[in-house]
Amino acid sequence: MKIKNICCIGAGYVGGPTMSVIALKCPHININVVDANQDKINAWNGHIDNLPVFEPGLSEVIEKTRNRNLFFSTNINENIEKAEMIFIAVNTPTKTEGKGAGMAADLTYVEACARDIAKYSKSDKIVIEKSTLPVRTAEKIKEILISNNKTVNFEILSNPEFLAEGTAIEDLFKSDRVLIGGDDTESGQKAIESLVNIYKNWIEKEKILTTDVWTSELSKLASNAMLAQRISSINSLSALCEKTGANVDELSHAIGMDHRIGSKFLKASVGFGGSCFQKDILNLVYLCKFYGLNEVAEFWHQVVKINNYQKERFAQKVIDHFDGNLTGKKIAVLGWAFKANTNDSRESAAIKVSEILYKNGASLSIYDPKVQKRTIVNDIQNLWKIKNSMKEKKINIVEKFAATNDCDAFVIITEWEEFKNIDIDDAKIIFDGRNINENKNKFSIGK
Ligand code: NAD
Ligand code: UGA
Numbered sequence: 001m002k003i004k005n006i007c008c009i010g011a012g013y014v015g016g017p018t019m020s021v022i023a024l025k026c027p028h029i030n031i032n033v034v035d036a037n038q039d040k041i042n043a044w045n046g047h048i049d050n051l052p053v054f055e056p057g058l059s060e061v062i063e064k065t066r067n068r069n070l071f072f073s074t075n076i077n078e079n080i081e082k083a084e085m086i087f088i089a090v091n092t093p094t095k096t097e098g099k100g101a102g103m104a105a106d107l108t109y110v111e112a113c114a115r116d117i118a119k120y121s122k123s124d125k126i127v128i129e130k131s132t133l134p135v136r137t138a139e140k141i142k143e144i145l146i147s148n149n150k151t152v153n154f155e156i157l158s159n160p161e162f163l164a165e166g167t168a169i170e171d172l173f174k175s176d177r178v179l180i181g182g183d184d185t186e187s188g189q190k191a192i193e194s195l196v197n198i199y200k201n202w203i204e205k206e207k208i209l210t211t212d213v214w215t216s217e218l219s220k221l222a223s224n225a226m227l228a229q230r231i232s233s234i235n236s237l238s239a240l241c242e243k244t245g246a247n248v249d250e251l252s253h254a255i256g257m258d259h260r261i262g263s264k265f266l267k268a269s270v271g272f273g274g275s276c277f278q279k280d281i282l283n284l285v286y287l288c289k290f291y292g293l294n295e296v297a298e299f300w301h302q303v304v305k306i307n308n309y310q311k312e313r314f315a316q317k318v319i320d321h322f323d324g325n326l327t328g329k330k331i332a333v334l335g336w337a338f339k340a341n342t343n344d345s346r347e348s349a350a351i352k353v354s355e356i357l358y359k360n361g362a363s364l365s366i367y368d369p370k371v372q373k374r375t376i377v378n379d380i381q382n383l384w385k386i387k388n389s390m391k392e393k394k395i396n397i398v399e400k401f402a403a404t405n406d407c408d409a410f411v412i413i414t415e416w417e418e419f420k421n422i423d424i425d426d427a428k429i430i431f432d433g434r435n436i437n438e439n440k441n442k443f444s445i446g447k
Contacts, residue, residue, distance in 0.1 A: 007083035011035035015089035023070035044072035054343035057169035118148030155191035160220035166341030181216025270433025273338030275346035315356035327361035332404035335414025336368035
């Protein structure tokens, strides 16, 4: 099928950047990114410095494509109707209630998309799972589509996204691989070909892998689990290093030089954050349990448990340094984003570490170069379940690093470039949780 119009449902961290790159590389295709959130769409259409997603290089791509062949709107029905290809790029958070709560992926948003697609489709569609989904979700999507629309033929493909935040545009330009899963039928293979033809505009053919839908869906969960596993492995060893006097960064370097192991994702840190690693591993654990693979489930669950342990262990170090009492202590938290070069704070280690410090009596000055003040306030109110402390001035969100000057100790969480050479008074105490190799004194206290 010749693709002239694409619709992407979900204008978030995946939908916005991926579609802007497809629009840039495929000027012959019109792309409509739709979202139910009017404020977000307004921001995508608004000033280039205030896009809802901060990513290096994104604004340049948006400037070239927006209102040329890339459009953002809340007009879901019309854009579904006119597209030949529809990407589903909505959020798939961990379920908070019902069967599988705390573990399984919440597919409410994906199912709502499938119902909308069925309702507004008048011609054949290729429907693409871009969101990260449990294996065999395509079956459920197909069921919704077919039972709600008997006149149109739907082909479902899985095309998981592997971009990392902070390097999304670079990752999309030079993907390690693009994975496409589809049915082994004539129409399934034709649908795969249509998507391959889009990626072929800038990705080398050898890097475009095709497989069946289930393998593609599971590859995404497995890929995130393997990456996160490496971080938990090195973080677990960081605890042993501290007991034995070994240096975790040098250990990581020594291990990583073995080409069979490799050096990536072996930087010890205060714990991984981000909206996906924890959620995807819990989802994998749930799937293993569902299929009765309890030992396999426990193996992967341990990756998340070590991550929680690491965040708590780091906070406890600060508390121990002050002899178990943070009352009256003023602590600067440097970095709220879950990693550098993003404005995303979802599941950031900063949220957990700061909560522990605050609940042990500390007052906090929080500074991040890109995360908006209102996001930090929302995180605190929603996740710590406290309401009044902002008024009590026990938590201060500051707009400049200099405003943290009067603090007793500095807790550095995010590896922002501007924190690399910050000038902190020699007398102050620094707890450094960043995952940068140059930092020799990880978890060091004092200078
Ligand atoms: P996000 O929360 O940033 O964006 C999702 C958007 O979908 C939101 O703007 C929301 O308003 C919209 N939405 C939800 N339901 C809708 C509906 N029925 N109709 C219209 N709009 C709807 O999420 P994200 O970070 O972009 O992640 C999306 C998916 O991609 C998830 O499954 C995630 O696991 C996966 N993923 C994320 C990343 C990442 O770096 N964030 C990378 C790879 C894969
Ligand atoms: C991760 C994967 O890297 C992407 O391939 C995937 O597409 C994405 O999840 C997703 O599915 O959402 P992301 O979470 O954006 O990307 O960022 P990463 O670079 O993977 O970092 C995740 C966390 O691990 C950060 O908190 C980072 O600081 C931490 N980290 C990373 C370490 O602690 N040590 C390391 O060596 C590397």
